[in-house]
Amino acid sequence: MNRISICTLASIILFSIAAQKLAAQSKPVEKELQELMLKFQAIGLNVAVVKSGKIIYQHAFGLKSREAGTSLAMNNLFRIASISKSFSATAIMQLVESGKVSLDADFGELIGFRLRNPKFPQTPITLRMVLSHTSSINDSQGYFNFDIINPEKNPDWEKCYDAYEPGKGYAYCNLNFNMAGAVIEKLSGERFDRYIQNHILRPLQIKGGYNIDSLDKNLFTTLYEFDSVSRKFLAAPPHIARVQKRSAPTFRGITHQYFLQPEE
Secondary structure (H helix, E strand, C coil), rough: CCCHHHHHHHHHHHHHHHHHHHHHHHHHHHHHHHHHHHHHCEEEEEEEEEEEEEEEEEEEEEEEECCCCEEEECEEECHHHHHHHHHHHHHHHHHCCCCCCCCEEEEEHCCCCCCCCCCCCCCCHHHHHCCCCCCCCCCCCCCHHHHCCCCCCCCHHHHHHHHCCCCCCCCCCCCHHHHHHHHHHHHHHHCCCHHHHHHCCCCEEEEECCCCCCHHHEEECCCCEEEEEECCCEECCCCCCCCCCCCCCCCCCCCCEEEEEECC
16 A cells, blocks of 8 residues: 555545544534424524634524425525625725725715704714614614605605714614615615625625525525414515616615525
8 A cells, every 4th residue: 555545544534533523522512402493493493613714514403494394404595684784884894995985974975865863963974873873863764765764755754863963872773774785886886786796795605695586596494483472483474675687776775685505
């Protein structure tokens, strides 16, 4: 047996030992996760452990669809809802780093209409405030249409603001990030979903996106909501922001996203 064969055999043995050790270590954890799923009546769970930039463990538990009895797989896509705001924030920071915008820019100038809390008309609402939910803007009038906060379009626009001065309070607000998505389109010249795909997801080799028409719907995982009356998990209605097929930017943000599976 030559040296190359010996080295190859040794590598295989070491890899096998490491794999067996990892499998042995993961069994108690898997048992605990299964017990937690049973306790909370969880339908399905995907787990991945990343170390030194590599996935060292991954496992799918439970069902993709309880109605169909389909087992969950690691390549299934979950709707991550507002967790996707972190991708909008990353996109903004990329534009900040490239010198296209400042975090302290007047957001009204970016969005294209006057944006001022009527109780504090002299206080500019900045991009930084919008990203950090300190803008004093709220979702009371909805958040899928910018006309609700545009003084020229909605006579009740003042209701979109809370009573605290911008920058001096905190209130979680979806409208903040829908408007931030529109700013991403305006500054980059790319449609929002395409910018995220081209500049974040694809470079990170992550499968997913904001445009469901570009994704394999057979991989979508059914989401469930707990019904306090029946004390059961019921399939949640789809909450999907569809994207019109245009070559030019649509200048509107989207807060919810189907996601995600790292590419092998």
